[in-house]
Amino acid sequence: MAPTTLRLVCFCTLLLLSSSLLAGAVNFERQSITIAFTQEPPNLNSIRMTDLLSYFVIGHVNEGLLRYDRKGRLAPGVAESWEVSEKKIRFMLRRNARWSDGSTVTANDFEFAWKLVNDPKVAAPFAAIMHPLKNAEKIQNGELPVSELGVSVIDDFTLEVDLERPCGYCISLMPHATFFPVKKAFYLPRKEQYGAEFNQLLYNGPFKMTGWVHGSSMVLVKNPHYWNTAKVHLNEINVGYITEDNRTRLNLFRDGSIALARLDAETVRDASSQGLRLKTFVTGGMAYVWFNHRPGSITGQRKIRRAIQLSFDTDLFVNKVIAVPGYKPAHSFFPSWLNGVDAKFSSEYPPTIVQPDSKQALKLIQEVKEEMRLESIPEMTLLTVASPTGVKIGEFFQGLLGQSLGIKVKIDQQTFKQYLEKARAGQFDLVLSSWFPDFNDIVTYADLMASWNPNNRGVYVNAEYDRYFRILQGSTDRRDRMDAAAELQKIITDDVPLLPTAETGSAYLQHPKLKGVVRRVLGQDPDYTYARVIN
Secondary structure: OOHHHHHHHHHHHHHHHHHHHHOOOEEOOOOEEEEEEOOOOOOOOOOOOOOHHHHHHHHHHOOOOEEEOOOOOEEEOOEEEEEEEOOEEEEEEOOOOEOOOOOEOOHHHHHHHHHHHHOOOOOOOOHHHHOOEOOHHHHHOOOOOHHHOOEEEEEOOEEEEEEOOOOOOHHHHOOOHHHOOOOHHHHOOOHHHOOOOHHHOOOOOOEEEEEEEOOOEEEEEEOOOOOOHHHOOOOEEEEEEEOOOHHHHHHHHHOOOOOEEEEOHHHHHHHHHOOOOOEEEEEEEEEEEEEOOOOOOHHHOHHHHHHHHHHOOHHHHHHHHHOOOOOEEOOOOOOOOOEOOOOEHHHHOOOOOOOOOHHHHHHHHHHHHHHHOOOOOOOEEEEEEOOHHHHHHHHHHHHHHHHHHOOOEEEEEEOHHHHHHHHHHOOOOEEEEEEOOOOOOOHHHHHHHOOOOOOOOOOOOOHHHHHHHHHHHHOOOHHHHHHHHHHHHHHHHHHOOEEEEEEEEEEEEEOOOEEOOEOOOOOOOOEOOOOEEOO
């Protein structure tokens, strides 16, 4: 890089930093807000992303065929209308949908992106979400070429999707980032660099990114080419800070530097004592512990997993360890907000509540030692993100397994990006995880343990689980689907592929002049698309 170019880059970086830091929490005249991230987004390539923070960003700067409205309902996005039959969906695209370079978003952009996702050479982590498309699974397994995927361009503004089987939830998939469009002419020169920097991404959503200083800041500005830009009030969203520390974020909010701050147990108490107005929100996610089922891992032993399950008390964990309003005890991996046949799934198919039983847990540990001829259970590695909350929960499980079962646990704290890499590689015995819904159907949780799912971090394989999941995935009869989900719930409780720990919630502070922020279970959260600053 030439010295002049280097000086220019440094100068622009300083401008970006000073702009975000001087903006303040809210600015009515500029219609701008400043917020904080807890982590650096690992990547903004919609084909490869898996984490919630990246989805937050991409959900503001890009858009799929459908999106969510203010009330969490499915609403038109790039597609202004659609027609659904038993094994086919036809989308009619709006003619005024534009990329941030001014070019038209066409059906070709969706076909190109979806074929990339299904290409086994790309190995997209969320490829399994496209299994309902005709030939998708066979293509991902290398049995058919990508050209056989059930998606076709009728013309620039008409996209037709052929389904593998009748699908009662397929329209609900469309707001998910994996189904977002990608412009071929922009992507091909970049490939692995696509989404790695703010200028390596093309935008078709309400905002576009104009700066990204890794590990430090990010700037989103109103996208003038967005088809519905008249309904977008904010001109600028500054990510002025990236810090894992909850107390730092509380102080930033109290000092008028950020417009919204998420809290943990300690900062909830502090905020309350300072007279700050707390807001709570049930985020709809599930916190859990993955067990490693790969050959050679001690947690591949069902009795070990069952012993840990019998040592764990979800009520104690939520009330004493997490201690954040909005969290709920978890007795199933399927959270209580999910719908069943006529009511909530949890009321129609109540899960078996496993009561803590230390004697039975120790008995199982002893049986494992005898069967494997071990003097003691080998030390386990627990993988977690190096954040205050991650460390706190890690230390809780370290103490629990040590005191209740006599098992030594080493906590492996990693940055968010390294955590994801280690989790994918199976470099753990236990890993602290959370899963948030991708669409409004119980499949969004159940498919995590399907043997073919790349997000199955523990590499759990159970033929009976896969069989019932196929029924849940493929049937259009609501009762048959929920009956199958109930069987999956039993398998999770009995075989313990993972340990549900809590239904997630959020306690947060929001600036009183910031209005229209949407909090919801599905889609990017918080959603600032229709937010505004009042005087």
